[in-house]
Every structure is written in structure tokens, then in C-alpha cells.
Amino acid sequence: MVASVRVVPTAPIDGQKPGTSGLRKRVKVFQQPHYTENFVQSIFTAMPTPGPLNATIVVGGDGRYFMRDAIHTIISIGAANGISNFIIGKDGILSTPAASALIRKRQADGGIILTASHNPGGPQNDFGIKYNIRNGGPAPESVTDAIYRASCEISEYKVTQLDTKVDLSIVGSQSFDGFSVEIVDPVQDYVELLREIFDFELIRDFRLKNPNFKLLFDALNGVTGPYGKRIFVEELGFSENSSLEQCTPLEDFGGCHPDPNLTYAHTLVERVNREHVDLGAASDGDGDRNMILSHDWFVTPSDSVAVIAHYATECIPYFKSTGIRGLARSMPTSCAIDRVAKAKGITSLFEVPTGWKFFGNLMDAGRLSICGEESFGTGSDHIREKDGIWAIVAWLNIIAYVSQKSSNFSVRSIMLDFYQQYGRNYFTRYDYEEVDADGAEKMITHLRSMAYLEKDGGIIGAVFNGYEVARVDDFEYVDPIDNSISKNQGLRIIFTDSSRIVFRLSGTGSQGATVRIYIERYDDKHIDLDAQVALKPLVDNALNISKLLEFTGRKEPTVIT
Numbered sequence: 001m002v003a004s005v006r007v008v009p010t011a012p013i014d015g016q017k018p019g020t021s022g023l024r025k026r027v028k029v030f031q032q033p034h035y036t037e038n039f040v041q042s043i044f045t046a047m048p049t050p051g052p053l054n055a056t057i058v059v060g061g062d063g064r065y066f067m068r069d070a071i072h073t074i075i076s077i078g079a080a081n082g083i084s085n086f087i088i089g090k091d092g093i094l095s096t097p098a099a100s101a102l103i104r105k106r107q108a109d110g111g112i113i114l115t116a117s118h119n120p121g122g123p124q125n126d127f128g129i130k131y132n133i134r135n136g137g138p139a140p141e142s143v144t145d146a147i148y149r150a151s152c153e154i155s156e157y158k159v160t161q162l163d164t165k166v167d168l169s170i171v172g173s174q175s176f177d178g179f180s181v182e183i184v185d186p187v188q189d190y191v192e193l194l195r196e197i198f199d200f201e202l203i204r205d206f207r208l209k210n211p212n213f214k215l216l217f218d219a220l221n222g223v224t225g226p227y228g229k230r231i232f233v234e235e236l237g238f239s240e241n242s243s244l245e246q247c248t249p250l251e252d253f254g255g256c257h258p259d260p261n262l263t264y265a266h267t268l269v270e271r272v273n274r275e276h277v278d279l280g281a282a283s284d285g286d287g288d289r290n291m292i293l294s295h296d297w298f299v300t301p302s303d304s305v306a307v308i309a310h311y312a313t314e315c316i317p318y319f320k321s322t323g324i325r326g327l328a329r330s331m332p333t334s335c336a337i338d339r340v341a342k343a344k345g346i347t348s349l350f351e352v353p354t355g356w357k358f359f360g361n362l363m364d365a366g367r368l369s370i371c372g373e374e375s376f377g378t379g380s381d382h383i384r385e386k387d388g389i390w391a392i393v394a395w396l397n398i399i400a401y402v403s404q405k406s407s408n409f410s411v412r413s414i415m416l417d418f419y420q421q422y423g424r425n426y427f428t429r430y431d432y433e434e435v436d437a438d439g440a441e442k443m444i445t446h447l448r449s450m451a452y453l454e455k456d457g458g459i460i461g462a463v464f465n466g467y468e469v470a471r472v473d474d475f476e477y478v479d480p481i482d483n484s485i486s487k488n489q490g491l492r493i494i495f496t497d498s499s500r501i502v503f504r505l506s507g508t509g510s511q512g513a514t515v516r517i518y519i520e521r522y523d524d525k526h527i528d529l530d531a532q533v534a535l536k537p538l539v540d541n542a543l544n545i546s547k548l549l550e551f552t553g554r555k556e557p558t559v560i561t
């Protein structure tokens with residue numbers, strides 16, 4: 001036990017309720033007196049049994065502004081609460097997937113990840129603190145509720161008085177009075193894991209045989225820069241100069257919005273088109289999201305996970321050995337992966353609400369191998385977070401494999417082949433950001449009233465632009481492992497031809513409300529239309545039925561994916 005502990009009196013501070021992505025606020029909020037200390041103490045107070053005494057925790061983050069301060073606070077308060085071993089990424093760096101992998105590999109009791117994911121960073125922007133449990137995944141609601149309760153009841157926190165500050169820049173162990181700190185290479189263990197999962201040899205061989213193949217990875221100045229450099233350049237042999245962009249983690253992400261989509265990663269999209277890049281890819285601030293594209297194709301995340309599932313047991317060593325235990329997607333994600341499950345006879349298939357946390361139970365129960373979300377999240381049971389670099393290497397592995405059998409191994413040909421076999425689930429998402437919260441709620445209430453009218457007919461049977469409404473409901477999920485029920489997870493209008501329109505309010509926006517409309521239509525005859533053209537009548541239906549303009553005053557979406 002640490003000898004030099006000081007007890008600091010404090011009082012509860014409002015609003016420390018973590019979501020499943022942790023507590024996310026403006027940096028300025030975290031900088032208020034006692035704010036970070038109160039929350040960190042609450043984590044240790046609420047740490048699942050047996051609690052912090054003699055525990056090992058992993059600590060690291062995406063490099064954003066205020067991260068180092070938070071790490072020193074965590075060491076000080078953690079040690080005073082009995083943590084005996086801190087495993088910390090060098091300079092505090094750990095991508096979210098790498099942190100999840102490290103918690104699992106070292107059998108740590110938990111981890112604290114410092115990130116606000118894809119939200120902008122810097123003194124004027126966002127910071128976040130997230131607690132992960134021993135399976136490497138985000139804390140479930142029972143734990144985040146306990147953290148919140150502790151933050152409402154807190155009257156003091158404990159700090160350790162250290163003679164010398166922990167040096168985050170030197171890999172190796174440092175011993176202090178009653179605890180130790182191990183600074184680790186943030187990339188090493190993660191690379192070893194990916195080496196076991198994928199066929200690096202095949203990818204290297206592919207690169208040598210196809211020296212003109214262009215890869216371009218953009219880390220958006222987030223945490224994955226060093227991971228990308230190590231994996232794509234040092235392990236797989238791609239050129240550092242032409243294959244990497246924005247790969248130095250910056251505290252403010254260079255002023256950019258580190259979210260890999262066509263809007264926020266537009267510089268990548270432009271360069272991919274200009275330079276005829278064969279595989280363009282990006283990940284977000286903390287490295288769990290990904291985007292895949294080429295100069296002549298954009299792979300929607302819904303298709304990406306389906307393609308990975310299709311090829312997994314053919315060419316990815318990890319899945320060759322484990323087989324596919326099950327597949328899953330979030331409800332608004334297109335049903336392309338369902339078709340793969342059906343064709344391959346995989347009966348373990350799940351549709352969960354939006355949020356990666358819903359996959360964790362299924363993975364722990366051995367019923368899920370590969371899953372994804374339309375919100376640029378793709379991953380597998382190798383860890384308990386989604387994994388951006390994993391998805392990109394999966395695509396390289398697939399391209400290398402396809403190149404052995406065919407000279408058509410472009411992203412576009414891979415997609416068209418996939419659609420030939422399965423048909424195409426056209427998909428698009430319209431986001432209306434920073435909408436007046438009241439108007440957005442009213443719109444949802446209006447839609448919900450249609451769902452409840454279903455038993456009396458409602459709009460069932462009504463025809464809009466040639467699409468006949470078969471069903472309207474509000475998605476509800478019963479977790480098959482712990483039987484917990486999640487209600488009101490999105491309004492769905494399902495048409496007789498299986499086309500769908502889904503309406504949700506985002507759970508992650510920080511200003512006003514964000515309305516998301518997801519639109520999907522299946523077609524097995526015309527597979528190479530522009531998605532916006534193929535979905536236009538359904539988009540019009542969505543806007544008409546929801547009366548979006550009337551309720552929100554918005555004519556155009558902020559982002560289309």
C-alpha cells in the first residue's frame with residue numbers, strides 16, 4: 001500500500017454520468033477544480049469486485065489535449081486507492097483497440113481510455129474518460145451507473161504524493177512506494193495480435209508482385225499514425241512516402257474533425273481520386289472506426305463487414321482456425337451480412353441496437369465472430385472494441401487473396417462480384433446535425449404514433465412512390481445472453497419488398513439533437529447504380545412521412561454517407 005496518501009475533501013459535481021463511450025465533455029469542463037479528480041475517484045470507488053486493491057489497470061489514449069494531465073491524475077488517485085500495477089502506453093498513447101487487446105493479453109482488471117473518439121480535440125474541444133472492464137470492452141451500464149452514483153455521493157478523493165513524477169516517455173518498469181508503472185510500446189502487442197490474425201506473408205507477396213498497387217492510409221492526425229506506419233510500412237512493406245498521410249498524432253488533430261467519412265475525410269477522398277489510389281483508408285481519432293474506398297468506389301460500412309464475412313474463412317487465418325461462430329450487425333446497418341449468413345448456413349445471426357456494447361455479450365458467450373455497424377465500425381471477437389486498422393488489413397488480406405485467383409482484384413470488382421452473388425443492399429444515411437431538440441422529439445413522437453397505430457391499420461398498406469408499407473415498429477432488443485431489454489431503439493418503416501426506412505436520434509451528438517435517417521433497398525438485377533439515384537424515391541418517402549421539414553425546418557442534411 002502507498003504510504004504517502006493525502007485525502008482531499010470535495011463535493012459532488014453535476015453531470016458526471018458516463019455513457020457507454022465514457023464521460024465526454026469539453027476540455028474546459030474537465031479542467032475545472034476537482035472535476036477530473038472526482039470522476040477518476042468515482043471510477044475506482046465503483047470498480048467491479050474485488051475493486052482496486054492490488055489491481056492491474058491499463059491506461060492510455062488517443063493523444064488529444066489534456067490526456068497527459070489526466071494520466072498523472074489517474075496514477076495519483078489510482079495508487080492511493082490501491083492499484084498496484086499500471087500498464088501505460090509510451091507517451092500515454094494507446095488506440096482504443098490496442099487498449100482492449102492489452103487488457104485481454106495482460107489479464108488486467110480493467111482499463112481507462114482517454115479519448116473523445118472522433119470528436120475534435122484541443123483546448124476548445126472535447127476530452128473523454130472511458131472505463132473498460134476485464135474482457136477489454138466498455139463497461140456495461142451496471143458499472144457506469146455505479147460510477148455515476150459514486151460521483152453523486154463523493155465527499156473526498158485520495159491522492160498519492162510522489163517525490164518524482166512518472167516518466168511516460170521511457171519504455172520499461174518504474175517502481176514507486178507501493179506500486180509500479182510499466183510503460184509499454186503502444187504498438188508492439190497489437191502488431192503481434194494482427195500478425196496472428198492475418199496472412200501478412202500473403203500481403204507482402206501481393207505487394208511485391210503488384211508494385212503499382214497504391215495504398216493510402218490517412219490517420220487524420222489521430223492515434224493510429226504509429227500503428228499505420230509500423231504495420232503498413234515496416235511489416236507489409238508499403239512506401240512510407242506515398243502510403244501514409246497525417247500519421248503523426250496531434251493534440252488537436254491538426255484542427256481537423258477526425259471522423260472517417262466522405263465529409264470529414266474529404267482531403268483523403270480527393271487524393272484517392274487524383275492519384276488513382278487502389279485502396280484508400282482512414283480511421284478516427286482513437287482508431288476504432290474505419291473507412292474503405294478506392295478511386296472508383298466507396299465501400300459502405302454495411303457492405304464492408306459483409307465482404308469480410310464472405311471471405312473470412314477462405315483467406316484470413318484467424319477465421320480459418322476458429323470458423324465463424326456467428327455474425328451480427330446493428331439494426332440500421334444494411335442486411336447485406338444477413339445474406340452472407342444465409343448463404344453460408346450460419347444460423348447464429350444477430351441484429352442489435354446501435355452501439356458496439358451490444359456485441360460484447362455475444363462474443364463472450366462464443367456466439368459471435370464478425371460484426372459491424374453502418375457508423376464506420378467493423379470488428380471481430382479478437383478484442384471487445386471495433387477496430388479500424390483490423391478492418392483495413394482485412395481488406396488488404398482479401399485483395400491479396402483475390403489477386404491470386406483473378407486479375408480483377410480492384411475494390412470495385414470485388415464489390416461487383418459480391419453483388420453478383422448476393423444482390424445489392426443499397427444503403428444511405430442522412431444526418432441532420434444540431435437540430436432543435438424539441439422539433440426532433442416531436443418528429444419522433446409523430447412517427448411513433450404511426451407505429452402504435454399499426455394494430456388499427458395506420459399507414460400499413462399505404463403506398464408511397466410505389467412502395468407499400470408492410471410494417472411500422474419501434475425496435476426493441478432482448479439480449480439473448482442476459483435477457484436485458486432495450487426499448488425504443490429506432491423507428492422502422494418496412495415495405496413489402498423489404499426496403500426500409502429507419503429514424504433515430506443520435507446518442508452521441510453534443511449540441512442539440514442529431515436526426516439520422518437510414519434508407520435501404522435490395523436489388524438483385526441492377527447492381528451498379530449510384531446509391532443516391534437508386535434510393536431517391538425512398539428518400540422522398542422518408543422526408544414526406546416524417547414531415548422532417550415541418551418539424552425541424554431543415555431542407556438539406558448536414559452529412560450524407
Ligand code: G6P
Binds near residue numbers: 354505
Ligand atoms: C459510437 C459507438 C458506436 C455507434 C456510434 C453511433 O461510435 O461506439 O457503436 O454506432 O457511436 O452512435 P449515434 O448514436 O451517434 O448514431
Ligand code: ZN
Binds near residue numbers: 117284287288289
Ligand atoms: Zn472512435
